[in-house]
Each structure stands twice: as structure tokens, then as C-alpha cells.
Amino acid sequence: MITTVSPTDTGTALLSARGLRKSFTLDGQDVEVLHGVDLTIAEGEFVTVMGASGSGKSTLLHSLSGMDPVDAGTVRLDDVELTALSPDELADHRREHMGFVFQQPTLLRDLGLLENIVLTSSLDRVGTPADRVARAKELMTRAGIWDLRARMPAQVSGGQLQRAGICRALMRRPRIVFGDEPTGALNRDSAEQILALLAELNREGTTMLVVTHDVRVAARADRVVFMIDGRIADELTLDDRGPVAGPARVDAVIARMRRLGI
Numbered sequence: 001m002i003t004t005v006s007p008t009d010t011g012t013a014l015l016s017a018r019g020l021r022k023s024f025t026l027d028g029q030d031v032e033v034l035h036g037v038d039l040t041i042a043e044g045e046f047v048t049v050m051g052a053s054g055s056g057k058s059t060l061l062h063s064l065s066g067m068d069p070v071d072a073g074t075v076r077l078d079d080v081e082l083t084a085l086s087p088d089e090l091a092d093h094r095r096e097h098m099g100f101v102f103q104q105p106t107l108l109r110d111l112g113l114l115e116n117i118v119l120t121s122s123l124d125r126v127g128t129p130a131d132r133v134a135r136a137k138e139l140m141t142r143a144g145i146w147d148l149r150a151r152m153p154a155q156v157s158g159g160q161l162q163r164a165g166i167c168r169a170l171m172r173r174p175r176i177v178f179g180d181e182p183t184g185a186l187n188r189d190s191a192e193q194i195l196a197l198l199a200e201l202n203r204e205g206t207t208m209l210v211v212t213h214d215v216r217v218a219a220r221a222d223r224v225v226f227m228i229d230g231r232i233a234d235e236l237t238l239d240d241r242g243p244v245a246g247p248a249r250v251d252a253v254i255a256r257m258r259r260l261g262i
């Protein structure tokens with residue numbers, strides 16, 4: 001069953017954005033690429049963002065996560081207004097409460113996978129060294145890469161590297177994980193494994209916001225948000241509790257994209 005439940009009906013709001021505007025300056029001209037975006041993400045929700053190339057998906061993700069400042073509007077994570085924090089406070093808040101998974105994980109090439117995964121927690125002195133390794137072991141075991149812990153990034157496959165990137169993002173038990181095309185550089189099998197891992201982590205309570213061009217990724221979400229020209233044009237809630245088989249969800253996403261002309 002495909003439903004159209006309002007996001008705020010599905011649980012407590014974790015992340016909420018109101019009136020986000022963002023411009024870039026190109027050749028001396030300001031070009032607005034987010035035209036007043038409102039978005040609420042409930043605690044525990046898995047939301048994907050779809051839209052044509054250039055519609056503003058990455059800009060939205062960067063704006064919501066505080067990676068880039070916005071020109072107008074507010075973003076709140078729980079009861080903290082991110083848009084009111086100083087750059088240092090925002091950086092601390094991001095490290096503590098947000099995880100990031102990009103298309104190409106940027107692991108340090110001279111450190112093994114385990115060392116890479118514990119690195120930022122070590123630098124920030126989160127827990128004891130034993131705590132950090134225990135957390136990394138738990139994540140890497142679940143991701144199926146514990147046996148590869150001593151390998152250098154260049155000695156593993158793209159899918160294994162991405163799994164390491166996800167472990168690194170999850171080390172501090174973030175409130176929300178932001179993903180920008182996390183399966184974009186992977187073959188179909190590796191992409192499926194990454195998707196299954198993200199879905200499992202979400203079922204265990206991690207809130208996710210993932211930008212993707214891949215309908216199979218989008219269809220795993222609780223809700224798909226569609227962007228057109230810097231605005232949220234539509235959204236589709238995929239009800240997990242209804243009798244929806246995988247392909248039905250993919251079909252629903254494709255049908256909505258066609259209707260929107262994406």
C-alpha cells in the first residue's frame with residue numbers, strides 16, 4: 001500500500017528545516033539554487049532525495065548538515081538550531097551527532113581500515129582506546145570487513161571501502177547519517193550489500209537522509225522527496241507495514257518520477 005502520511009505524523013521531528021535559501025555566485029551573478037525549502041525528518045526515518053541533475057539535492061544535503069552556510073532559513077536538529085551556532089560549535093555538533101557517507105569514501109591511504117575507522121574518535125578522545133576498537137569491531141563485523149581490518153584502503157574493493165566508510169560514519173552513534181550517492185560508484189552486488197547495511201542500521205534506529213539517482217535505493221526509504229529546480233515538488237511515503245513487495249515500491253517511485261517529469 002502506498003500512503004501519503006505527513007512526515008510529522010510518523011514520529012518526533014529530529015531534523016527540521018524552514019525556508020532554506022541558498023545562492024551561489026557565478027561570474028559575479030548570484031544564482032539561487034534553493035528557493036525556500038521546508039523539510040521535516042522524523043526520528044528513525046529513512047528519507048531519500050531524488051531529482052534531476054542540478055535540481056539542488058547535494059546543496060540541500062550540505063545546507064541541512066551545516067556543511068555549507070545557508071543565506072536564509074533555519075535548520076534544527078532536535079532542540080538545537082544549527083543555523084544559529086558559531087562555525088566552531090557547528091563543527092563540534094556535526095562531529096558528535098552526524099555521520100556522512102559519500103560516493104567515494106576519503107580514507108587515509110597510509111592507514112589500515114581499522115585505524116581509519118577509529119581515527120576521528122581517537123583525535124576527539126571519545127572513550128578509551130579499547131572502547132573505540134570494540135565499537136569498530138562491532139560495526140566492521142556487521143559490515144563483514146573485520147577480517148580486512150589491517151588492509152590498506154588500496155587493498156580492498158570499492159564496496160569494502162564503502163563499508164569501511166559507513167563504519168567510520170557510525171562510530172559515534174550519530175543521530176542522523178547523511179548520504180550523497182553512497183552506492184553511486186559501486187556495481188550492482190556491492191550496491192545491494194551497502195543498501196542492506198544502511199537499511200539494517202536504519203531499522204536499529206539511525207535516521208538517514210540519502211541523496212540518490214538510483215530508484216532501488218530510493219525505494220528502500222520510508223519516504224522519497226522529489227526536488228525540481230531547487231524546490232521540493234512532491235514526496236511519496238512507502239509504507240513498510242503494508243503488503244508492499246520490493247518491486248512494487250520501485251514501481252511506485254518510477255511512476256511518481258514519470259508523473260513529475262524527472
Ligand SMILES: Nc1ncnc2c1ncn2[C@@H]1O[C@H](COP(=O)(O)OP(=O)(O)OP(=O)(O)O)[C@@H](O)[C@H]1O
Nearest residue numbers: 024025026033051052053054055056057058059060
Ligand atoms: N559551489 C558552487 N558554485 C556555483 N554553483 C554551484 C555550486 N555548487 C552547486 N552549484 C550549482 O547549483 C545547482 C544545484 O547543484 P547540486 O549539486 O545541488 O545539484 P544536484 O541535484 O545534487 O545535482 P547532481 O545530481 O548532478 O549531483 C547546479 O546548477 C550547480 O551547478
